[in-house]
Amino acid sequence: MSTLMKEDGFDYVFNPSACEECAGRCCTGESGYIYVSKAEIEAIAKLLELDVKEFMREYLFKKMYKYSIKERKNGDSYECVFYDAATNGCSIYDARPLQCKTFPFWDYYKTRVDELKLECPGILDKEDESV
Ligand code: SF4
Numbered sequence: 001m002s003t004l005m006k007e008d009g010f011d012y013v014f015n016p017s018a019c020e021e022c023a024g025r026c027c028t029g030e031s032g033y034i035y036v037s038k039a040e041i042e043a044i045a046k047l048l049e050l051d052v053k054e055f056m057r058e059y060l061f062k063k064m065y066k067y068s069i070k071e072r073k074n075g076d077s078y079e080c081v082f083y084d085a086a087t088n089g090c091s092i093y094d095a096r097p098l099q100c101k102t103f104p105f106w107d108y109y110k111t112r113v114d115e116l117k118l119e120c121p122g123i124l125d126k127e128d129e130s131v
């Protein structure tokens, strides 16, 4: 039996073993925003051994009053610049932003489970918890 993750207030559970076969769909696909706070910016810059300003110039862009991680185009798709296809993982994993850490348990998806299932193959209904 897999170890499923669950969070109070969510009608679904998450099977993390699905990530092995998934090719990082949550880090790739449609263009989106990967927001980073000031503390997260400092933590990622430190991990990459970069000056904060240099890191921001190279890897972030401003969206209204926030900062988001840049993406690169890959065919018809986009991917976070820190997605590493070779390892199917995140190259800043230890300092990845909260937005990434909390996926797939976002308030946005509480009422949009079908949309989430299309993106993430690890989503199961609560009644499937015995999987
Ligand atoms: S989309 Fe879901 S299964 Fe795929 S890598 Fe992201 S969390 Fe894992």
Ligand code: SF4
Pocket: 026, 027, 034, 069, 080, 081, 082, 083, 084, 089, 090, 091, 092, 093, 096, 097, 100
């Ligand atoms: S920071 Fe890491 S976990 Fe977050 S979208 Fe980029 S590659 Fe994925």
